[in-house]
Amino acid sequence: MNSIWNSAASLSSGLKGLGYIVGSDEEERSEKQNNVENIIEKQFLEQRKIIISSAINQKIAEKTIKSLFLMEGLDNTKPITMIINSPGGDVFSGFAIFDIMRAIKSPVITLVAGFAASMGSIIMLGSKKGKRYATRNSKILIHQPLIGGFFEGRATEIEIQAKEIQETKDRIINLYVEETGKSREDIAKDVEMDYWMTAEQAKEYGLIDKIISSMDEVV
Known part of the structure; x- marks a missing residue:
């Protein structure tokens, strides 16, 4: 055996x-x-490049934020280029990335290559004006926060959730107003439904600064 x-x-x-x-x-x-x-x-x-090419969630936010801090630690005078091709995702994770982009000393450049939808467009605005780019065939989507499923719970809990949703919507509208220079009324109307823009339309709207055909144009 x-x-x-x-x-x-x-x-x-x-x-x-x-x-x-x-x-x-x-x-x-x-x-x-x-x-x-x-x-x-x-x-x-x-x-010094970061790519966000998936839905935005806590894991993506953690990885992106770690990369931002790491690159800043290596040299906070050189720019970091963030390339975005994302359908959007979790609001809190998206704003976490946005806030750190604004908080670090290193200048951050954003480049949309593909599409920046929903929270992807918020992250795109994490770079300062003059540092937002898109490739020619890219698309941008802005809209109000999306809520999946249905509300369930006590009336008070539903009221709290509804208040949080409205506050998030207001925060997003205020950001678009601040970054594009458009009126609050115009932005509020546009985000009521999915509002898709070509790269050229996004430039006219004030969301991006330049449409590029070569990485040499990113400065």
């Missing part, structure tokens, strides 16, 4: 060596993928 187990163990070891064991192969591929991602992240760190 022992000889059977020994033979099986020997065969298994041999197959692993030849790469026939799926688990081993997957682990190797995963390790290689992680190595590639680490190399890419290192390159972006050296180039």
